[in-house]
Amino acid sequence: QKEVEQDPGPLSVPEGAIVSLNCTYSNSAFQYFMWYRQYSRKGPELLMYTYSSGNKEDGRFTAQVDKSSKYISLFIRDSQPSDSATYLCAMSARVNTNAGKSTFGDGTTLTVKP
Amino acid sequence: NAGVMQNPRHLVRRRGQEARLRCSPMKGHSHVYWYRQLPEEGLKFMVYLQKENIIDESGMPKERFSAEFPKEGPSILRIQQVVRGDSAAYFCASSPMGPPMNTEAFFGQGTRLTVV
Numbered sequence: 001q002k003e004v005e006q007d008p009g010p011l012s013v014p015e016g017a018i019v020s021l022n023c024t025y026s027n028s029a030f031q032y033f034m035w036y037r038q039y040s041r042k043g044p045e046l047l048m049y050t051y052s053s054g055n056k057e058d059g060r061f062t063a064q065v066d067k068s069s070k071y072i073s074l075f076i077r078d079s080q081p082s083d084s085a086t087y088l089c090a091m092s093a094r095v096n097t098n099a100g101k102s103t104f105g106d107g108t109t110l111t112v113k114p
Numbered sequence: 115n116a117g118v119m120q121n122p123r124h125l126v127r128r129r130g131q132e133a134r135l136r137c138s139p140m141k142g143h144s145h146v147y148w149y150r151q152l153p154e155e156g157l158k159f160m161v162y163l164q165k166e167n168i169i170d171e172s173g174m175p176k177e178r179f180s181a182e183f184p185k186e187g188p189s190i191l192r193i194q195q196v197v198r199g200d201s202a203a204y205f206c207a208s209s210p211m212g213p214p215m216n217t218e219a220f221f222g223q224g225t226r227l228t229v230v
Contacts, residue, residue, distance in 0.1 A: 004156075006156070008154075036221075041224075041226075042223060042224075043118075043205055043221035043222050043223045043224050044157065044205070044221045045221070046218060046219070046220065046221075049218065088156055088157065090157075101147075101159045101162060101170055101172065101173070102147075102157075102159060102219070103159065104149075104156035104157040104158070104159075105156050106154070106155050106156040107155075107156050
């Protein structure tokens with residue numbers, strides 16, 4: 001079983017819809033939770049990161065972390081065609097034994113149709 | 115301020131040849147991470163380096179793969195005697211600080227290695 005599970009999709013929504021992307025994980029040592037956006041044949045771009053449980057909002061994006069359920073979400077409001085990309089969740093532990101190592105989900109491919 | 119620069123963007127090697135991938139971190143960043151991405155998969159951690167030191171290489175294959183980040187110049191990921199299974203996109207990321215404040219890592223555009 002993978003440490004981080006992410007529904008690969010593909011997910012297709014109409015423009016303006018609210019999008020919900022999710023990941024589950026098994027390693028209770030994870031403390032930092034990130035969401036990256038990756039356009040085709042490009043490098044990942046960090047969208048948001050959160051530490052421990054809670055919510056974080058940035059414009060149309062909201063990240064939620066529920067450590068008790070080992071479940072994280074990214075919500076995109078008023079989705080735009082330019083949001084069409086692959087979204088990767090990533091997590092890392094705090095301790096130095098996992099220094100610098102983030103564990104990624106396999107990504108969810110999102111298409112927003114005009 | 116230039117981002118993380120990787121070169122070459124595309125690299126074709128025949129089986130048995132060597133591949134050398136280069137990564138110049140963002141200015142002021144001294145922490146470098148290498149990841150590999152196979153088709154339709156997420157990124158898999160390979161190695162974490164600081165200047166002149168390998169900090170964590172738990173994701174590196176035991177044979178044929180090596181990485182360095184010298185005092186001067188870019189970080190190098192070296193793959194000797196490449197095989198078809200090495201074909202993938204290799205991404206480098208850099209951050210200004212190490213753990214536990216290393217969440218804001220910035221990725222380069224990747225090197226796409228094709229082994230023929």
